[in-house]
Amino acid sequence: MLEAKSLQKNFGDVTAVDGITFKINKGEIMGLIGQNGAGKTTTFRMILDLLTPDQGEVLWKGKKLTNKVFNQIGYLPEERGLYPKVSIEDQILYFAQLRGKSKKEIKPLIDDWLEKFDVKGKRGDKVKTLSKGNQQKVQLITTLIHQPELIILDEPFSGLDPVNAELLESGIREAQANGASIIFSSHNMNNVEELCDSLIMLRDGNQILNGTVKEIREKFGRTKLFLESSLSLEELKQFPGVQSATVNRDGISVIQLSAAENGKAIFDAATADGYIPTFSQQPPTLEEIFKRMVGEKNE
Template identity: 45%
Template sequence: MLSVKGVTKKFPNLIAVKNLSFEVEQGEVIGLVGQNGAGKSTTFKMILNFLSPDAGEITIQSKKLSNDFLDNIGYLPEERGLYLDMTIKQQVLYFAQLHNYSKAKASKELPDWLERLAVKGTERTLIKNLSKGNQQKVQLITTLIHKPKIVILDEPFSGLDPVNISLLIRVVKQLKEEGVAVIFSSHNMNNVTEVSDKILMLVNGEQKLYGPINQIRSNFEKNKIYLEGIFNEMQPTVFNGVVHQKDDFPGKVLTFDSEENARKAIELAKKEPSLTGYRLLEPTLDDIFRRIIKEEAMENA
């Protein structure tokens, strides 16, 4: 549906995005991750036609991106912005009309959205009288009220508590089921893992990883193991190559300098009668992200 091919965006003394390529199909969710300044927001602004790429092209349904399609895009910016003296209903209807969506339809659908997102307020509640979390939910409603075909969420989980994060994750999964293409950025790798079909990782504007999450994870060493039940009899220091240990009740997670040493540790642990559980752990997205950032820093040192 959305195709980004070889896109580059330059600013004075800075290449914000360099030769970026990815695709998002209908009913697909892509998690965009990277450090602050990695080029995530610049990428979003090019998709929204706020910025023009210096090279490459962005197409939607094989057609060059144009302002005519913008009513089919829902965008939640990282910097939240609502009119505080408006009521919830006034705010939502205003944004619906900006996207040429029927005011009558938006008015009819608003109560369902307030219920789905458990907004603590009524249609007549002033935005300024809502908590920050509920204001964020209202802004999400303004992003989705016009039934967009592509949804872009820039740090949507920021500032939400675990209960409201779960609500938002449920909404993203529902959008996927409805055939909406979703791109979102987040610093929380657990959230990215839970809802994304693919991951796109940017470092200093360059694409470092792109593809299905499980495929990406399978390409990295498994250098962590979980052990339980043996630490009254032996200490982690008996294993070669341990670089870090962390309590994970009722056992410990040990990180090794290589997958080879991690596997050897499991074989050694199996010989201890007090061992009650063990597992070679898949690398998490957080592990992978840290490795890539570390490698990048070493290359540029």
């Protein structure tokens, strides 16, 4: 279990991280989200002891992190770093050895990992001959191949097309199934909603939301209504609490309510003559919450 207690980091007069607290249990995935400069990477660097917190502490299984523990960590930094003139195989072996693994342990695994991530290249090819996307997949392999118990991924989906993003998701889920504790940052809220058991949202170094995706969405109320009925937009706009009403590309009315309880009157009216194809009252999406909480200009 990874635990951060009241982490704070200052750079001169700037407080980059201010009192972040969280826990990630074995086999859990946590998302760390926020606008650029919110403190995500600084938080990762404090966990990894690359930066020393001015206040607070980081614990792994109830104890402070040691060199032995760092061999159990897989870290993918936002700034990718591979040696372009080194072969894929030597690159993977080098990073694995840094984590205490031997060549004998890792060599037999390389082909399976290259296949798992669909890397377009042979193990003897130099990294510089690969496309940017395939280089990124090689770096992901170096992060995961030593079977770490704690995985930290800083913007892992950046630059990946949907197919390769799906491969990464599969790799993350496999690591989770093997009991790894995983924390990752992303600006893609769909990835966060799809993968995370819990999340933290940062704004200017402050922790402004913390909980499961469902808990956080439900806090904002079920104020978005999707409706397919005979009621026109003009009729819908007349109901109390309706802030807006539009029709999406599928022909379904999308209604923004000021409060969740305003949906009942619309439901009663829409179903007065019986069956309707669609009535779904939902909380805002994570992306909508992100824009609301940190400002759309900072997305």
